[in-house]
Amino acid sequence: MSDRETKTDVILIGAGVMSATLGTLMKELVPEWEITVFEKLAKEGEESSNEWNNAGTGHAALCELNYTVEKSDGSIDINKAIKINEQFQVSMQFWSYLVNSRLIRNPQDFIMPLPHMSFVKGERNVTFLKKRFKALSNNPLFQGMEFSDEPEQLMEWIPLIMQDRASNEPIAATKIDSGTDINFGALTRMLFDHLESKNAVINHKHNVKDIKRTSDGLWELKVQNLDSGTVERHTAKFVFIGGGGGSLHLLQKSGIPEGKHIGGFPVSGIFMVCNNPDIIAQHHAKVYGKAKVGAPPMSIPHLDTRYIDNKKSLLFGPFAGFSPKFLKNGSIFDLVTSVNPNNVLTMLAAGVKEMSLTKYLIKQVMLSKEERMEELREFIPNAKREDWDFVVAGQRVQVIKDTEAGGKGTLQFGTEVITSADGSIAALLGASPGASTAVHVMLEVIKKCFPQYIEEWEPKIKEIIPSYGISLMKNPELLHEIHTSTAQTLGLIEKEPVFS
Numbered sequence: 001m002s003d004r005e006t007k008t009d010v011i012l013i014g015a016g017v018m019s020a021t022l023g024t025l026m027k028e029l030v031p032e033w034e035i036t037v038f039e040k041l042a043k044e045g046e047e048s049s050n051e052w053n054n055a056g057t058g059h060a061a062l063c064e065l066n067y068t069v070e071k072s073d074g075s076i077d078i079n080k081a082i083k084i085n086e087q088f089q090v091s092m093q094f095w096s097y098l099v100n101s102r103l104i105r106n107p108q109d110f111i112m113p114l115p116h117m118s119f120v121k122g123e124r125n126v127t128f129l130k131k132r133f134k135a136l137s138n139n140p141l142f143q144g145m146e147f148s149d150e151p152e153q154l155m156e157w158i159p160l161i162m163q164d165r166a167s168n169e170p171i172a173a174t175k176i177d178s179g180t181d182i183n184f185g186a187l188t189r190m191l192f193d194h195l196e197s198k199n200a201v202i203n204h205k206h207n208v209k210d211i212k213r214t215s216d217g218l219w220e221l222k223v224q225n226l227d228s229g230t231v232e233r234h235t236a237k238f239v240f241i242g243g244g245g246g247s248l249h250l251l252q253k254s255g256i257p258e259g260k261h262i263g264g265f266p267v268s269g270i271f272m273v274c275n276n277p278d279i280i281a282q283h284h285a286k287v288y289g290k291a292k293v294g295a296p297p298m299s300i301p302h303l304d305t306r307y308i309d310n311k312k313s314l315l316f317g318p319f320a321g322f323s324p325k326f327l328k329n330g331s332i333f334d335l336v337t338s339v340n341p342n343n344v345l346t347m348l349a350a351g352v353k354e355m356s357l358t359k360y361l362i363k364q365v366m367l368s369k370e371e372r373m374e375e376l377r378e379f380i381p382n383a384k385r386e387d388w389d390f391v392v393a394g395q396r397v398q399v400i401k402d403t404e405a406g407g408k409g410t411l412q413f414g415t416e417v418i419t420s421a422d423g424s425i426a427a428l429l430g431a432s433p434g435a436s437t438a439v440h441v442m443l444e445v446i447k448k449c450f451p452q453y454i455e456e457w458e459p460k461i462k463e464i465i466p467s468y469g470i471s472l473m474k475n476p477e478l479l480h481e482i483h484t485s486t487a488q489t490l491g492l493i494e495k496e497p498v499f500s
């Protein structure tokens with residue numbers, strides 16, 4: 001039975017940070033376009049974007065060692081780190097624009113300054129970190145990074161990690177104070193509040209079941225109203241599938257050829273959360289370690305100060321694991337039902353290739369609390385069982401596709417924007433670097449889907465993001481200006497006094 005039918009310009013599926021960002025950008029570019037959102041849960045930002053479901057790192061490659069790979073000649077490739085840092089600067093400019101324009105308030109409710117550190121043990125890793133530091137610290141994007149392998153200095157930076165450290169193994173760390181902790185859940189909710197104030201219609205407890213193209217080139221969604229149980233039909237000129245882990249199934253339902261031969265591999269996560277205020281008070285940084293051999297990049301351990309629910313917390317993890325669900329609130333049949341005649345060969349090829357990863361993830365799920373404590377003790381040597389609890393994090397669905405470099409069924413660790421040839425539908429798949437680069441990724445969606453408007457919209461985009469289309473690394477003066485102004489607007493540094 002269908003009791004409601006609507007027609008609109010734009011439909012956003014899913015109320016996570018990606019839909020929130022795209023909707024907010026579009027409201028600035030074309031305020032007159034009507035936007036409707038469908039979210040199957042009762043609130044916005046309850047899946048991966050929720051503050052307890054992700055690590056809240058403002059990924060700018062300041063501390064994540066997997067973004068700087070050691071090449072076979074021993075040199076460090078910093079290209080990925082540069083790319084991610086530049087993308088993060090785009091997010092910082094967008095958020096600053098929203099605060100300056102009073103479209104959102106109280107930035108401290110979603111972003112806080114926090115030193116980002118990398119921490120390694122063993123001679124080989126110390127040599128790697130030193131080389132990484134040399135390669136990055138000359139680059140304007142990473143200015144202010146410090147390196148130390150002196151125990152006294154490290155004790156000052158990370159007392160909790162250095163206390164009771166018995167081994168004589170060489171250790172080293174880098175530290176950069178311009179890092180951030182971001183509450184992406186709070187940001188998502190703020191952006192949806194703003195969208196609602198601009199007349200966007202947000203439908204909670206509405207599960208999108210199907211997407212079909214109509215004969216007049218529009219998209220019709222079959223949506224189940226979870227309160228009434230009725231099925232509704234909603235039509236739009238443009239649809240964004242921002243369903244997080246739910247996006248792959250919806251993309252497949254749209255039937256666009258660009259969505260074929262793509263699969264998904266779910267990776268679950270668990271954080272340890274400290275419940276002892278004395279321990280929490282002793283740490284003030286995000287400290288990223290190095291992934292163990294065979295471990296996927298999303299399981300790099302880190303010990304993070306977090307600001308959640310208006311208080312300081314301390315989290316360790318995430319421990320990656322395997323679960324067949326594509327969303328935390330998903331179904332155990334998600335993985336099986338994502339395999340269809342179009343992607344079965346790709347999935348089978350990936351199954352063979354990634355057997356060791358699957359085994360690794362299953363082993364991780366089976367770890368006992370004591371085994372997890374042992375991993376934590378690599379960071380906090382005297383960590384006590386009773387001070388730590390567990391919290392289940394969000395699901396990340398990694399994209400599997402056929403690539404020239406990797407062949408059939410290659411697992412991807414980045415994000416993928418899939419669009420139809422006519423730009424009337426777009427889907428976001430994958431999860432890394434994730435929410436931190438949402439603005440860059442959503443601008444890509446806009447560029448790919450609305451090429452006919454880009455020239456007209458460009459002045460506004462440049463007003464929102466002054467560095468749009470410009471490499472900040474190659475323009476250190478602009479970088480300094482943007483760095484200072486965004487940090488001031490977002491409350492990350494004190495505003496300089498104005499003297500008359």
Ligand SMILES: Cc1cc2nc3c(=O)[nH]c(=O)nc-3n(C[C@H](O)[C@H](O)[C@H](O)COP(=O)(O)OP(=O)(O)OC[C@H]3O[C@@H](n4cnc5c(N)ncnc54)[C@H](O)[C@@H]3O)c2cc1C
Pocket residue numbers: 013014015016017018019038039040041044045046047048049050053054055056057058059184206207208209242243244245246247250269318327393394395396428430431432433434435436437
């Ligand atoms: C463990 C973990 C750690 C992470 N750490 C970081 C980090 O430190 N920094 C960072 O930048 N990123 C991080 N990420 C990635 C980041 O969380 C995600 O990239 C981001 O939140 C994705 O946002 P989204 O809007 O695409 O998806 P989501 O936030 O998952 O939102 C999707 C929404 O769509 C809804 N939905 C799905 N299907 C349907 C349907 N059929 N009908 C209606 N609604 C539907 C869901 O209920 C959900 O609300 C992490 C992720 C995980 C899991």
